[in-house]
Amino acid sequence: MEIRFQNSPKETSAMNTASLRENFLVQHLVKDDSIQLVYSHYDRVIIGGVKPVNEKLVLPNHPELRADFFLQRREIGIINVGGAGSISADGETFELNKLDCLYLGKGMKEVSFSSNNADDPAIYYLLSAPAHMNYPNRLLNKEEASPAVMGAQETSNHRTIYKYIHDAGIQSCQLVMGLTVLSEGSVWNTMPAHTHTRRMEAYFYFDVKPDQRVVHFMGEPKETRHLITNNHEAIISPPWSIHSGCGTADYAFIWGMAGENYTYTDMDPAPITELL
Numbered sequence: 001m002e003i004r005f006q007n008s009p010k011e012t013s014a015m016n017t018a019s020l021r022e023n024f025l026v027q028h029l030v031k032d033d034s035i036q037l038v039y040s041h042y043d044r045v046i047i048g049g050v051k052p053v054n055e056k057l058v059l060p061n062h063p064e065l066r067a068d069f070f071l072q073r074r075e076i077g078i079i080n081v082g083g084a085g086s087i088s089a090d091g092e093t094f095e096l097n098k099l100d101c102l103y104l105g106k107g108m109k110e111v112s113f114s115s116n117n118a119d120d121p122a123i124y125y126l127l128s129a130p131a132h133m134n135y136p137n138r139l140l141n142k143e144e145a146s147p148a149v150m151g152a153q154e155t156s157n158h159r160t161i162y163k164y165i166h167d168a169g170i171q172s173c174q175l176v177m178g179l180t181v182l183s184e185g186s187v188w189n190t191m192p193a194h195t196h197t198r199r200m201e202a203y204f205y206f207d208v209k210p211d212q213r214v215v216h217f218m219g220e221p222k223e224t225r226h227l228i229t230n231n232h233e234a235i236i237s238p239p240w241s242i243h244s245g246c247g248t249a250d251y252a253f254i255w256g257m258a259g260e261n262y263t264y265t266d267m268d269p270a271p272i273t274e275l276l
């Protein structure tokens with residue numbers, strides 16, 4: 001498990017491309033028959049990618065957690081962006097098709113991931129945050145995830161937002177998680193942008209077409225920077241940073257947050273005309 005410490009807004013404003021990528025871009029999350037984990041000190045979230053092809057993969061513990069097992073004092077949200085698969089948690093098995101989301105509460109001891117078909121393997125993206133109590137495990141598909149259509153074709157940001165884990169959906173201690181799918185011909189996500197100093201956020205771009213990219217914007221609203229991202233790459237967005245992207249074609253992404261509250265609508269606007 002890789003560990004990433006925090007960076008101040010002042011430190012970030014002096015970074016070059018390589019430093020920005022080293023600190024805020026997460027590559028290589030998706031590897032065959034492997035679980036990749038990155039521990040961020042922003043709200044202590046763990047970002048992960050799990051791709052079981054020929055093997056069943058077991059969620060490992062890590063010494064940095066000083067825990068008896070990974071979910072001893074944590075909760076986790078998992079979304080499948082690949083082929084059909086299943087996840088077992090202490091003997092209970094959940095089937096996940098593409099874009100299904102599974103929440104597992106604090107206390108689950110053994111968590112394992114499988115694919116139904118090695119030729120079309122499941123690809124699980126996960127986000128885990130510290131938790132103080134157990135909320136029930138729950139599986140939700142995207143139709144049940146209160147789809148909200150946002151933006152418009154004229155502003156190239158027509159998209160559907162699916163919310164899975166939040167105060168009016170799957171209950172959690174502090175995790176908020178969902179995904180956004182851009183309509184064909186639409187390329188902008190989260191514009192107008194916002195910050196929420198109450199919560200950090202992580203983005204995971206997927207279904208980015210081959211040879212296309214998403215230009216992700218970060219930084220304080222008056223000190224913006226960009227990161228060029230490829231398919232299956234994640235972005236760590238500090239609480240003080242905007243998080244918005246413009247693709248060279250349509251794409252989708254999972255967003256997830258943790259922090260002071262788990263109210264999806266709690267955002268501070270960063271109006272387009274005020275960005276620098």
Ligand SMILES: O=C[C@H](O)[C@@H](O)CC(=O)C(=O)O
Nearest residue numbers: 159161179180189190191255
């Ligand atoms: O705090 C909320 C998150 O930034 C995302 O939900 C925004 C998003 O998916 C979008 O506008 O496309």
Ligand SMILES: [Zn+2]
Nearest residue numbers: 194196201243
């Ligand atoms: Zn946000």
